[in-house]
Structures are given as C-alpha cells and as structure tokens.
Amino acid sequence: MTDAAGADPHSSVRSVAAAIGVALESAGVAHGEYEAVLLLAWAVGCEAGDVRRAVLMGDTMGELVSRYGAGADDAGVGGDETDGAVSDDADVATAGAPRVATRLRDAVTRRCAREPLQYIVGTAPFRYLSLDVGPGVFVPRPETETAVDLALDWLRSDCIPGAGTRIVDLCAGTGAIGLSLVTELPASQVWAVEKDDDAIVWTRRNASRVLDGIAGAADRYHLVQADATDAATLAQLDGTVDAVVTNPPYIPLATPPEQPEVIDWDPHVALFGGSDDGLHIPVLLLRRIRTLLRPGGLVVMEHDITQGAALREAALRMGFVRPRTEPDLTGRDRFLVAWRDGE
Structure with a gap:
C-alpha cells in the first residue's frame, strides 16, 4: 500500500x-x-x-x-x-x-x-463475545466454539442444568470457553483455571469486560490461577462437577506449526503438549478431570487431529465411558467427548 x-x-x-x-x-x-x-x-x-x-x-x-x-x-x-x-x-x-x-x-x-490480525485490532470474536487479546495469550479459534456447543447440547438436554450446575474450564487463556458457558447457561457456576502469569492478565480483563452489567454473572464465574494438572487445584469440587471443557496445550513437539502467526506469536506454553506426540499434558489433564467429575459427568477436550484414537484409549483406561471423537468445522478429528463411569 x-x-x-x-x-x-x-x-x-x-x-x-x-x-x-x-x-x-x-x-x-x-x-x-x-x-x-x-x-x-x-x-x-x-x-x-x-x-x-x-x-x-x-x-x-x-x-x-x-x-x-x-x-x-x-x-x-x-x-x-x-x-x-x-x-x-x-x-x-x-x-x-x-x-x-x-x-x-x-x-x-x-x-x-505476520503478526496476528487479532493482536493488531486488539480483539477476537468467539461465539457471542468479543474478547481482548494481545501478546502473552493464545488467540481463540473458531473451531473451539464447537467444544462449547458439544457441552451445551448435553447440559441443556441430558443434564437438565439448574442453579447447581457446575462447569470447569481448564487452561482458560482468554477465558473464551468459561465466559461463553457462564453467559449462555443462566444460573450455572463456572470455575476457570489458568496457570500462566501473562495469560491470566487477559482472562481477568475479559471476565471484567464480559460479565460487567450481567446481573449475578460475576458471582457465578470463579477464576483461579493454578496448575490445572495438580490434584490440589479445585480439590473442593472433586466428584461434583457436571462438565469439564478444555482446550489444553496439545501440539506435538515433533510437528510444530509452520504458520508464522502461530509459532512466532502464540505463547508456546499454550501450544505444545509436552511430548513428541503432544499427549503428555492432555493425558495428565484427563486424570485430573476424572477426579473432578461427578459420576456421569462430561468431558469435552480439544486435541490435535492425530490424537483421537490415543485419547479415546486413555479415557477408557481411566474409567471414562462411551468415548468418541467429534470433528471440527472442517471435518477433522478434533474433540474427545466422554463421560465419567458410574452414571
């Protein structure tokens, strides 16, 4: 120009x-x-x-x-x-x-x-929200909206949510998942967990922006800075959570992304799953999620397109039932959906 x-x-x-x-x-x-x-x-x-x-x-x-x-x-x-x-x-x-x-x-x-467009304009759309983004936080992608849809479909039908509905968003980042759920599911209680010092600045900022003016919403959203894989994190909720929805770090170290907007700008702590196959952190999270969920509770976990079978097998080993893989907007394997046993 x-x-x-x-x-x-x-x-x-x-x-x-x-x-x-x-x-x-x-x-x-x-x-x-x-x-x-x-x-x-x-x-x-x-x-x-x-x-x-x-x-x-x-x-x-x-x-x-x-x-x-x-x-x-x-x-x-x-x-x-x-x-x-x-x-x-x-x-x-x-x-x-x-x-x-x-x-x-x-x-x-x-x-x-190749700086991300969202960093330049300062916001990223996610479902019905406009979220503040910038250096230090992972930019939410449209495919993650499907994870929220999968959880809401079940929560609104099979779960029949009420004032006691408990939902957890692990690895919250911008807060996209948890803030969508707490605003789209009235009376739900949502806990969000983010460990990174830089990212949680954006989570807090978005929580303040999104929840301001929505009666009672701020009281239903609980943000915690902690390691999502730690057994002590949200231990007070163990065995009582209806659904956990998470977009964790999962990219395989063996196949880093090539797009400059991702590899040069998105924080690596939010990208890589901690092993060559990228499954180290997702599997650790599944173990923690198994403890958080009540019997019959739901997990929806975003993952790499190569990880569907491995995560279904891991879920079965840990005591989840009916694990399945759901596609993203482009038809690629992207989400683990499973329930804790004992329903």
Missing part, C-alpha cells in the same frame, strides 16, 4: 482496500482482501460492514472518515490537533484522514510481518 493511497482523502475506499489486500497476500496472508476490510474498519473506527458499504457506494476515504468521525476519535484516529474546531464533514475528513492513514500503514506493516 502506498502512502498516497492511504493518506489522500480523495482515494476511493475500494482502491485503498485493494492495495492493502495485494500487500497482505504478497506477504503470505491467505485472505488478504477480507483482512484489508477489517484493518480499514479498525483504522477508521467503524464496522467492517460500513467499509463494504462504502466500497459498493464508491465512497472516498474522506467520505468514510467524515461519516464515522466519532468512531475514529474513539479509536484514537480523531483530531486532538483540531482542539474541538472541526465543524463540518469536510473538516472531519481533512483532519482525520492523515491519522487514519498512519494507523493503517502501521497496521498493514505489522500484518505483513
């Missing part, structure tokens, strides 16, 4: 988006055109749909900035330099366009260096 394309308020939104898309795809980003719209929306301070509408209408960058001037101010784009003197759309466009261009150039440079 040239400086002129971003800085000139007379440039069309379409041409700027196209230039960004080409730059991103040249850097190896798979969906450059799609991400260009997201980066433009972030820089301006509007929604992606607003950018797409501006493209269809043939709007200029100046028109886009003037239309969403308040949003640009909120995003740090608006004009401290104007000192309140901006009085009409033309003034807003003139004052705002250079700042939008600066933010946009910085964002495109970072994305071309």
Whole structure:
C-alpha cells in the first residue's frame, strides 16, 4: 500500500482496500482482501460492514472518515490537533484522514510481518463475545466454539442444568470457553483455571469486560490461577462437577506449526503438549478431570487431529465411558467427548 493511497482523502475506499489486500497476500496472508476490510474498519473506527458499504457506494476515504468521525476519535484516529474546531464533514475528513492513514500503514506493516490480525485490532470474536487479546495469550479459534456447543447440547438436554450446575474450564487463556458457558447457561457456576502469569492478565480483563452489567454473572464465574494438572487445584469440587471443557496445550513437539502467526506469536506454553506426540499434558489433564467429575459427568477436550484414537484409549483406561471423537468445522478429528463411569 502506498502512502498516497492511504493518506489522500480523495482515494476511493475500494482502491485503498485493494492495495492493502495485494500487500497482505504478497506477504503470505491467505485472505488478504477480507483482512484489508477489517484493518480499514479498525483504522477508521467503524464496522467492517460500513467499509463494504462504502466500497459498493464508491465512497472516498474522506467520505468514510467524515461519516464515522466519532468512531475514529474513539479509536484514537480523531483530531486532538483540531482542539474541538472541526465543524463540518469536510473538516472531519481533512483532519482525520492523515491519522487514519498512519494507523493503517502501521497496521498493514505489522500484518505483513505476520503478526496476528487479532493482536493488531486488539480483539477476537468467539461465539457471542468479543474478547481482548494481545501478546502473552493464545488467540481463540473458531473451531473451539464447537467444544462449547458439544457441552451445551448435553447440559441443556441430558443434564437438565439448574442453579447447581457446575462447569470447569481448564487452561482458560482468554477465558473464551468459561465466559461463553457462564453467559449462555443462566444460573450455572463456572470455575476457570489458568496457570500462566501473562495469560491470566487477559482472562481477568475479559471476565471484567464480559460479565460487567450481567446481573449475578460475576458471582457465578470463579477464576483461579493454578496448575490445572495438580490434584490440589479445585480439590473442593472433586466428584461434583457436571462438565469439564478444555482446550489444553496439545501440539506435538515433533510437528510444530509452520504458520508464522502461530509459532512466532502464540505463547508456546499454550501450544505444545509436552511430548513428541503432544499427549503428555492432555493425558495428565484427563486424570485430573476424572477426579473432578461427578459420576456421569462430561468431558469435552480439544486435541490435535492425530490424537483421537490415543485419547479415546486413555479415557477408557481411566474409567471414562462411551468415548468418541467429534470433528471440527472442517471435518477433522478434533474433540474427545466422554463421560465419567458410574452414571
């Protein structure tokens, strides 16, 4: 993207988006055109749909900035330099366009260096939530939403949840799983466990943001900093938990990911399963989960596409029943689903 394309308020939104898309795809980003719209929306301070509408209408960058001037101010784009003197759309466009261009150039440079898009814009969507993310925490992926679906389907049908429903989210990271469950399942009690000092900063931040304003929700969400594999962690809940849902570190050390966004940016403590096959930490967690669950309680565990059979076998050895493997959104083996014996 040239400086002129971003800085000139007379440039069309379409041409700027196209230039960004080409730059991103040249850097190896798979969906450059799609991400260009997201980066433009972030820089301006509007929604992606607003950018797409501006493209269809043939709007200029100046028109886009003037239309969403308040949003640009909120995003740090608006004009401290104007000192309140901006009085009409033309003034807003003139004052705002250079700042939008600066933010946009910085964002495109970072994305071309393969920094995750979510780190740049500061948020990641997960189900009905928008979660704060940044260096030090694993960016939640869309496939993990399926783990929440699997748990909710059972909790809402076979389990018949009520005020006493107890759910545990191990290796919480951003808090995506536990916060989704506590907000989508009224009256449930959710415990979340995160060990890492850097990651738990984001868990706390998201819990505060998500639960603020939802009556009673903060009292139903319990965040603990601890080792999820330790027998002492949540020992007071042993034998009483209805469901454990977890996306643990599971990537095999023998086959590290190749995507720069993952290997260079996601914290390795959240990625690797502690052994060549990646099963060391998941198996340790299964043993702890077996103790936490009540008889008949459910476990849903995300795993690598190579680990389905091994985790089903491990679950059977530990006293789980009816273990099965469920696919992710692309049809690949991704989730262990099993129940503690004694149902």
